Amino acid sequence: MAPQQPMNILILGGGIAGLTTALALTKYAPANLVPKITIFEVRPEPATMGGAVNLTPNALRLLHHLGALQEIRARDYGKECLAVQVFELYSGQQLAESSFAGPEGKGLGSPPFTGLRITRGDSLKGVLAAIEKHPNITLTCGKKTVDIHEDDEGVRLTFADGSTAHGDVLVGCDGIHSVTRLKHVEPSRTSTYSGICNAFGFAPRRTLPDNSSQLEPVHFHTSGMNFGRRGILLTSFHDRAEESVYVGALMPMPNIASRDGWKAAGADADAVRQEMRSRYEGAKHEVISHFIDDAEDLFLWPVFTLSKGGKWATQRTMLIGDSAHAMPPQGESTGIVFEDGVLFARCLTRWVERRAAGETDEPVKEAFDVFEGLRRARIDAAFEESKAVVSSVQETxxxxxxxxxxxxxxxxxxxxxxxxxxxxxxxxxxxxxx
Incomplete structure (x- = not known):
């Protein structure tokens, strides 16, 4: 590739990691060297299945930089979260809270941001809206990668339909079961099922028996973590209407029907609901049992993890997000993914600028190495912090x-x-x- 030519970047994975990485690679590129970016997603359309995530101030700040938060707010997605409250299940007492309000109640950082509880589907829609404003980014769905070949000239992808794509670099944003990792970067580093699933659903709020226009009160402002002897039940609003509540819990499940999330049905759904009732029975706030009973659909999302460390890159391929360092879910998981994409984009852009200015003749792996050097310690610390999540489902x-x-x-x-x-x-x- 001639240094003065825009890069041709391939991204595997059309989820939140791949989309935000594409936005970052576009935003931080020099005006005369904006890369051509093609995102390949194996599903026929971007997957919107998932629960309600909490976007922390650092996550919102990056979405703002990338132009995606503006799209989310324009569509009125999500519910502002000033704090996640912690309750003891059986007494109903609030024990503490993790606040995002900052000293003046306006948020943390500069510029200040609070938190946002939002469904994965709505967050993805907002990011997709931002993608549509950039003609250099193309999202192609229904593409199953069957081979990855890398040489001094670049990276070639071969798809199940026989078509191919060639780029200067490949960025693997294809999640825990990453084809980029398993077929190319580190095939021996396979995911491990943690033995737990996230069981979740969305429950419409009941009205008071003597007042059909007044909704049943709740004990939390936006998000409440309810600590019981058999785990933590998260109850949370996820939009400004507050007419629906997200309810989710991590539960042991030795046998899983799929490595991907699935919707529980029939007897399976009844068993999941009964298990949730059993784990959180005796709650002081009756509304908790109502949420479990009224969740219209229940979904199961198995938690897979990767071993700590591992290989993140080859000479022309870089892993980002869960494809590189999947860990049990913790409060900053989504923000960590956004940080990965933005920091990587800045490192790659700096390399492009230096090549264009004649300041370096090093291959693109130089940018990958700088990114890893800046990022490994943060990921290792988050990995250690996440270990407590798995043990939280054990009965005490x-x-x-x-x-x-x-x-x-x-x-x-x-x-x-x-x-x-x-x-x-x-x-x-x-x-x-x-």
Whole structure:
């Protein structure tokens, strides 16, 4: 590739990671070197299945930089979240909260952002709307990759329909079961099922028995984590209307029907609902049992993980997000993915600028190495923090539960500065060092 020519970038994965990475590669490119980006998605259309995620201040800041938050807000998606409240299930008492409000109640960081609880589907729609404004980005669905070949000239993808695509670099944003990783970067690094699933659904709020126009009150403002002896039940609004509540819980499930998420049906759905009732019975707030009973559909999403570390890149291929470092879900998971894409885009753009200026004759792997050097420590720390998620589904006795409930407020107080440091972090301004 001649240094003065725009790059031809291939991205595998049309989910939130691939789309935001494409936006970042476009935004940070020099005006005369905006890359041609083609995103290939194996599904016939981008998947909108999923629960309600909490976009933390750092995640919202990056979406704002990429022009996607503006699209989300223009469509009135999501519900502002000033704090995630923590409740003891059986007493109903609020023990603590993880706040995004900041010292003045306007958010954290510069510019300040709070949090946003939003369905995965709505967040994806907002990002897709931003993608449509960039003619250099093409999203092609229904493309199953069967072969990846890399040489000094670039990367060639071969698809099941016999067609091919060639690019200067390949970015693997295709998730935990990444074809990019399994067919090319590190085939031996396979995912491991954690033994737990996220069971979730959306429940319409009931009206009061004596007032058909007034909705049943809830005990949380936007999002509440309800700690019981057998795990944590998340209850949350996900849009401004507050007429529907997302209810989700991680539960042990030794046998799974699919490595991908699926909608429970018939006896399967009844069993899941009954298990959720059993795990969270005895709740002080009756509305919790109503949410479980009234969830119109129940979905199961198995939690797979990768081993810590691993190989992220070859000479012309880079893994981003879950394809590189999938871990149990934790409060900052989505923000970490956005940070990956933006920081990688900045590293690659800097390499392009240096090549164009004659400052380096190093291959593109130089940019990949800089990205990894900046990112590994943050990912390793998040990986360690996520380990507690799997153990949270194990049943504890009453004494153990009481001890845990005494510890939680102190832990959230002790760890607040560390969390807020992450929330104010802005990888668009961090030093690249080259």
């Amino acid at each position: 006795g009453w004494l153990g539960h009481r001890i845990k409930m005494n510890i939680v407020p102190w832990y959230l107080w002790w760890s607040r500065k560390g969390r807020e440091a992450h929330f104010i972090e802005d990888v668009t301004t961090s030093e690249l060092g080259y």
